[in-house]
Amino acid sequence: MPKKTFNRLDCEKKERVIRAAIEEFQIHGFEKAKIEAIAKNAGVAKGSIYQYFDDKKDLFLYSVTWSLEYFMENIDRQTPLKDMDVYDYFLTGSRERFELIKKEPLLVAFSVDVNSGKYGSLTKETNDALNRIGEEYELKLIANGKKKGTVRADLDDRALLLFFQGVTEKFTMKIVEIARNFEFEPTDDLYCEMESYLKNMVSLLKNGMGR
Amino acid sequence: MPKKTFNRLDCEKKERVIRAAIEEFQIHGFEKAKIEAIAKNAGVAKGSIYQYFDDKKDLFLYSVTWSLEYFMENIDRQTPLKDMDVYDYFLTGSRERFELIKKEPLLVAFSVDVNSGKYGSLTKETNDALNRIGEEYELKLIANGKKKGTVRADLDDRALLLFFQGVTEKFTMKIVEIARNFEFEPTDDLYCEMESYLKNMVSLLKNGMGR
Amino acid sequence: MPKKTFNRLDCEKKERVIRAAIEEFQIHGFEKAKIEAIAKNAGVAKGSIYQYFDDKKDLFLYSVTWSLEYFMENIDRQTPLKDMDVYDYFLTGSRERFELIKKEPLLVAFSVDVNSGKYGSLTKETNDALNRIGEEYELKLIANGKKKGTVRADLDDRALLLFFQGVTEKFTMKIVEIARNFEFEPTDDLYCEMESYLKNMVSLLKNGMGR
Amino acid sequence: MPKKTFNRLDCEKKERVIRAAIEEFQIHGFEKAKIEAIAKNAGVAKGSIYQYFDDKKDLFLYSVTWSLEYFMENIDRQTPLKDMDVYDYFLTGSRERFELIKKEPLLVAFSVDVNSGKYGSLTKETNDALNRIGEEYELKLIANGKKKGTVRADLDDRALLLFFQGVTEKFTMKIVEIARNFEFEPTDDLYCEMESYLKNMVSLLKNGMGR
DNA sequence: TATGAATGAGACTTCATTCAT
DNA sequence: AATGAATGAAGTCTCATTCAT
Numbered sequence: 089m090p091k092k093t094f095n096r097l098d099c100e101k102k103e104r105v106i107r108a109a110i111e112e113f114q115i116h117g118f119e120k121a122k123i124e125a126i127a128k129n130a131g132v133a134k135g136s137i138y139q140y141f142d143d144k145k146d147l148f149l150y151s152v153t154w155s156l157e158y159f160m161e162n163i164d165r166q167t168p169l170k171d172m173d174v175y176d177y178f179l180t181g182s183r184e185r186f187e188l189i190k191k192e193p194l195l196v197a198f199s200v201d202v203n204s205g206k207y208g209s210l211t212k213e214t215n216d217a218l219n220r221i222g223e224e225y226e227l228k229l230i231a232n233g234k235k236k237g238t239v240r241a242d243l244d245d246r247a248l249l250l251f252f253q254g255v256t257e258k259f260t261m262k263i264v265e266i267a268r269n270f271e272f273e274p275t276d277d278l279y280c281e282m283e284s285y286l287k288n289m290v291s292l293l294k295n296g297m298g299r
Numbered sequence: 300m301p302k303k304t305f306n307r308l309d310c311e312k313k314e315r316v317i318r319a320a321i322e323e324f325q326i327h328g329f330e331k332a333k334i335e336a337i338a339k340n341a342g343v344a345k346g347s348i349y350q351y352f353d354d355k356k357d358l359f360l361y362s363v364t365w366s367l368e369y370f371m372e373n374i375d376r377q378t379p380l381k382d383m384d385v386y387d388y389f390l391t392g393s394r395e396r397f398e399l400i401k402k403e404p405l406l407v408a409f410s411v412d413v414n415s416g417k418y419g420s421l422t423k424e425t426n427d428a429l430n431r432i433g434e435e436y437e438l439k440l441i442a443n444g445k446k447k448g449t450v451r452a453d454l455d456d457r458a459l460l461l462f463f464q465g466v467t468e469k470f471t472m473k474i475v476e477i478a479r480n481f482e483f484e485p486t487d488d489l490y491c492e493m494e495s496y497l498k499n500m501v502s503l504l505k506n507g508m509g510r
Numbered sequence: 511m512p513k514k515t516f517n518r519l520d521c522e523k524k525e526r527v528i529r530a531a532i533e534e535f536q537i538h539g540f541e542k543a544k545i546e547a548i549a550k551n552a553g554v555a556k557g558s559i560y561q562y563f564d565d566k567k568d569l570f571l572y573s574v575t576w577s578l579e580y581f582m583e584n585i586d587r588q589t590p591l592k593d594m595d596v597y598d599y600f601l602t603g604s605r606e607r608f609e610l611i612k613k614e615p616l617l618v619a620f621s622v623d624v625n626s627g628k629y630g631s632l633t634k635e636t637n638d639a640l641n642r643i644g645e646e647y648e649l650k651l652i653a654n655g656k657k658k659g660t661v662r663a664d665l666d667d668r669a670l671l672l673f674f675q676g677v678t679e680k681f682t683m684k685i686v687e688i689a690r691n692f693e694f695e696p697t698d699d700l701y702c703e704m705e706s707y708l709k710n711m712v713s714l715l716k717n718g719m720g721r
Numbered sequence: 722m723p724k725k726t727f728n729r730l731d732c733e734k735k736e737r738v739i740r741a742a743i744e745e746f747q748i749h750g751f752e753k754a755k756i757e758a759i760a761k762n763a764g765v766a767k768g769s770i771y772q773y774f775d776d777k778k779d780l781f782l783y784s785v786t787w788s789l790e791y792f793m794e795n796i797d798r799q800t801p802l803k804d805m806d807v808y809d810y811f812l813t814g815s816r817e818r819f820e821l822i823k824k825e826p827l828l829v830a831f832s833v834d835v836n837s838g839k840y841g842s843l844t845k846e847t848n849d850a851l852n853r854i855g856e857e858y859e860l861k862l863i864a865n866g867k868k869k870g871t872v873r874a875d876l877d878d879r880a881l882l883l884f885f886q887g888v889t890e891k892f893t894m895k896i897v898e899i900a901r902n903f904e905f906e907p908t909d910d911l912y913c914e915m916e917s918y919l920k921n922m923v924s925l926l927k928n929g930m931g932r
Numbered sequence: 933t934a935t936g937a938a939t940g941a942g943a944c945t946t947c948a949t950t951c952a953t
Numbered sequence: 954a955a956t957g958a959a960t961g962a963a964g965t966c967t968c969a970t971t972c973a974t
Contacts, residue, residue, distance in 0.1 A: 296507030718929030
């Protein structure tokens with residue numbers, strides 16, 4: 089829903105604006121995020137934001153969409169879910185995934201927060217653009233697992249979804265948190281720590297919902 | 300941290316104020332919650348709120364504490380965790396637990412939301428009063444499990460905690476959501492649905508982290 | 511439509527607020543009238559205005575109502591239109607009327623402007639509170655005249671109303687303009703000029719629509 | 722006062738711009754009229770407007786002038802006022818006049834509104850370009866009448882002018898309003914209604930100020 | 933000359949908090 | 954202690970005007 093003015097902008101500027109917005113939203117939450125701060129950080133005038141978007145909510149919603157598209161283009165192209173197994177999904181390309189988290193901790197954190205229902209009052213509207221995609225995607229992973237026999241068949245999908253979401257959200261947040269802490273010093277130790285969390289998660293997931 | 304003026308109030312009024320606050324916070328989030336609305340719903344004057352609490356944040360923080368204490372007094376006295384096993388913890392007195400969720404869906408939802416990090420900017424402050432209690436409590440459950448041999452020992456406690464929290468939060472929210480839907484018609488069907496979710500959860504938990 | 515907060519105010523303050531509003535609206539028009547200026551001139555805080563009224567439009571609409579009521583209470587009690595003839599209506603108590611115009615040129619000008627359709631975009635809403643009263647009143651004067659035989663019966667009331675309104679509005683505005691010019695020097699000469707205009711108006715009215 | 726850039730434009734484009742401006746001004750009033758909307762409706766870029774005119778006010782003032790000239794060229798050439806009598810002025814060529822009103826209700830309404838003092842804050846500036854012309858013209862009609870003996874000589878011209886303006890403005894607005902209502906269905910009935918209003922007006926005018 | 937993106941002053945409105953009664 | 958009116962800082966959004974292409 090950005091205005092056409094925004095779409096006509098060169099990519100670099102578009103990205104600057106959205107990243108500034110996401111940062112502000114993550115740090116202060118939707119209500120306390122200031123348009124003026126976003127504009128300043130993006131290096132544009134306050135008024136320009138309103139030439140690009142209808143209002144703050146519009147900017148927020150587009151930021152959500154933008155993040156999602158960003159990941160769609162980056163992660164998931166690398167690990168296409170075709171016949172991907174739920175567990176393999178996380179282990180495959182974990183290094184690349186970590187790289188991404190390390191490179192874009194803000195974006196990852198933003199996406200996870202949006203998905204898990206922080207940004208409360210906007211959740212409904214957010215879901216229109218996002219959950220339908222996210223949840224659908226997750227259900228597909230689960231269905232894949234059941235078909236291949238790697239997911240227990242005695243529980244209904246809704247319960248499995250809750251389980252899957254609960255576990256992966258928490259661990260993702262933890263990993264993002266770790267990634268944040270080494271902004272400029274990506275030691276191997278930390279890779280190990282992250283990988284350890286990831287393996288533990290998969291182990292717990294597999295035990296919990298596997299068969 | 301309420302002022303002494305608040306403590307001198309009769310319990311009934313204290314409760315009215317806190318419940319009004321919690322409702323407002325849950326519906327609108329911290330930033331958009333209006334002191335005036337809280338006062339009106341509590342049946343007191345706006346100015347009175349400021350005779351009871353320093354400011355909005357103070358009121359919020361106390362609401363958090365109050366909820367916790369409410370549950371401490373109600374649930375956990377019923378199911379003392381002494382030598383309680385992690386899994387038994389949920390199944391034991393599940394009926395009583397459901398009754399409580401049915402009776403106080405708002406309070407439960409509030410507590411879960413606070414715990415899971417919605418109310419973003421306040422999370423840090425909230426944790427001072429709460430997480431130390433909550434997480435401590437959860438770690439104790441996990442430790443109990445390890446001791447009794449019902450929790451796998453090959454994973455460190457931090458990973459287990461994430462797993463445990465992720466799963467239980469998601470399912471609790473789901474169950475609260477169900478409880479909300481039958482405000483006036485607590486059918487047996489719904490008890491069954493809730494119980495089914497709970498059993499599934501325990502099964503997933505047990506498989507995941509048990510041994 | 512003021513809020514109850516406004517009604518609870520003491521009359522003196524209410525009047526100060528409304529008069530400040532009317533002055534601002536008359537000088538700058540609705541769009542350019544600044545709430546801050548109104549508040550300052552009324553000696554209250556900007557925020558207070560919003561405790562009294564929903565928004566600028568609400569304040570405007572109430573100002574219209576207030577003026578009307580002011581006149582209802584002042585002029586028309588003096589010259590009750592009972593069996594009043596259209597022409598006598600203006601000549602009777604012309605002195606009192608002039609006094610009023612002299613005393614309240616702003617209010618008179620405001621009322622005339624509102625009535626004659628300046629304040630364009632608000633005209634519709636204004637009429638709900640006002641025209642129904644004003645026009646009804648004028649039609650009654652015309653009807654009285656026809657009954658008594660002092661108004662020609664060969665023209666329909668709608669045409670007579672237009673004629674009557676057109677003439678009286680223009681002359682009223684002129685007289686108000688004169689009244690404005692002697693803010694502090696109410697010479698007898700000026701009374702004469704005003705009275706002259708008034709007599710001319712009545713003469714033209716009488717010739718035009720009389721018989 | 723348009724810039725020379727504007728004058729170099731081909732007539733068709735000039736007209737498009739001015740008509741778009743007039744429409745916007747009439748619908749929304751001066752303050753709320755948006756340059757962008759005018760540009761869009763005229764089919765030019767927003768920036769172009771500023772190549773043609775100094776600012777919004779300049780555009781407005783020129784629109785006023787343009788309308789006036791439009792009428793000067795269309796009506797008044799048809800009914801040259803040479804030795805025209807005030808009353809004949811309206812009846813002569815009333816059909817043509819109606820045609821014009823029907824064809825250009827917006828322009829007529831705009832002119833009347835400008836003349837009668839809506840567009841409040843601009844009235845002064847407007848008059849510099851316009852009233853001097855309009856009023857002069859009207860005074861000439863009155864003078865003509867007095868000379869020919871068709872206008873009463875016992876009243877001074879200023880009073881007669883007010884009377885004349887008040888009556889003609891109101892009736893014109895009414896007729897324009899009727900013309901607006903049949904945008905696509907110019908029935909004979911409506912011509913009759915308009916003519917009836919016109920005759921009534923002339924009758925009232927003649928009685929009022931004639932002798 | 934035409935375009936439309938960029939700018940930022942400015943106004944409305946909200947609401948936590950204070951204060952007088 | 955209770956009340957609710959008063960306050961004003963702060964933030965969103967608008968749009969006339971400028972400016973670079």
